[in-house]
Amino acid sequence: MRWFLKIATGDRGRAMMHGEYESMREICNISPSFAPRPICGGSCAEEHGRHYLLLEYHDLESGLPSPKDFARELAKLHSESRSPNGMFGFHLTTYNGNLPQDNTWTKSWETFFSNGIRSMLALEAEARGPSEDLQELSGTLLDEVIPRLLRPLESHGRAIKPSLLHGDLWVGNVATDKATGLPVIFDSSAYYGHHEYELSTLRPLKNEWSRECIETYHQYMPKDDPVEDWKSRHALYALRNMIIDSTLYPKEQRRRDDLIREIRQLVQESSEDCPATTLSH
Numbered sequence: 001m002r003w004f005l006k007i008a009t010g011d012r013g014r015a016m017m018h019g020e021y022e023s024m025r026e027i028c029n030i031s032p033s034f035a036p037r038p039i040c041g042g043s044c045a046e047e048h049g050r051h052y053l054l055l056e057y058h059d060l061e062s063g064l065p066s067p068k069d070f071a072r073e074l075a076k077l078h079s080e081s082r083s084p085n086g087m088f089g090f091h092l093t094t095y096n097g098n099l100p101q102d103n104t105w106t107k108s109w110e111t112f113f114s115n116g117i118r119s120m121l122a123l124e125a126e127a128r129g130p131s132e133d134l135q136e137l138s139g140t141l142l143d144e145v146i147p148r149l150l151r152p153l154e155s156h157g158r159a160i161k162p163s164l165l166h167g168d169l170w171v172g173n174v175a176t177d178k179a180t181g182l183p184v185i186f187d188s189s190a191y192y193g194h195h196e197y198e199l200s201t202l203r204p205l206k207n208e209w210s211r212e213c214i215e216t217y218h219q220y221m222p223k224d225d226p227v228e229d230w231k232s233r234h235a236l237y238a239l240r241n242m243i244i245d246s247t248l249y250p251k252e253q254r255r256r257d258d259l260i261r262e263i264r265q266l267v268q269e270s271s272e273d274c275p276a277t278t279l280s281h
Contacts, residue, residue, distance in 0.1 A: 023190035075220035081164035200237035
């Protein structure tokens with residue numbers, strides 16, 4: 001039997017390993033073949049400040065998995081998972097890269113998502129320094145755009161089932177198992193959220209593989225009502241990943257420039273289409 005060992009250092013490294021252990025364990029409880037099974041984790045007895053995570057080893061093929069197989073397995077994870085308390089969040093902090101996610105249990109998806117955006121924007125400003133443009137646009141994003149696009153999902157008798165999300169499902173965390181030919185996902189930063197969020201990480205690709213993934217996925221998990229808002233919701237969800245990238249790569253100015261441009265676009269679209277009835281409960 002072969003194993004895969006990950007090592008991290010410091011207090012944050014210990015929290016990261018713990019968060020990933022719990023994330024992968026939750027995924028494997030629903031879909032055992034869809035992710036490497038975590039074996040154990042902890043702190044190295046003879047090397048102070050070093051922490052580890054031991055996982056099942058998978059021999060991986062190069063390239064991306066079949067989009068149809070990947071979408072099917074992802075839809076299974078989302079449809080069959082159940083939040084332990086019916087709320088959005090997770091029972092501990094998980095990390096996107098080395099950035100902590102605000103996983104505080106919340107009854108409303110709009111509130112949970114807003115809290116996460118606010119937390120990530122604060123980390124971005126800490127990493128890069130303040131931006132007047134970003135600060136002004138962020139206020140409108142939080143006060144107007146997010147309510148406009150997410151509140152209708154939980155209004156007028158509608159509700160969202162919190163689904164277990166991988167949390168960082170970009171193409172670098174997806175592969176094909178050589179032994180089974182099936183997709184496998186790894187490096188999870190899980191939480192229970194709106195299932196539509198998960199595929200927003202594929203939005204920047206705009207290629208045939210990502211399009212087929214999304215189309216196949218929606219055969220199993222149809223777009224939520226109001227369907228006409230899906231495109232804008234998809235852009236809003238992708239924005240969170242852009243904030244994370246801008247934070248993780250503070251020396252790349254284009255990351256912040258792209259972020260500001262995308263927020264400005266969402267603000268403009270929201271101001272052009274914001275019927276008062278949409279924002280009522």
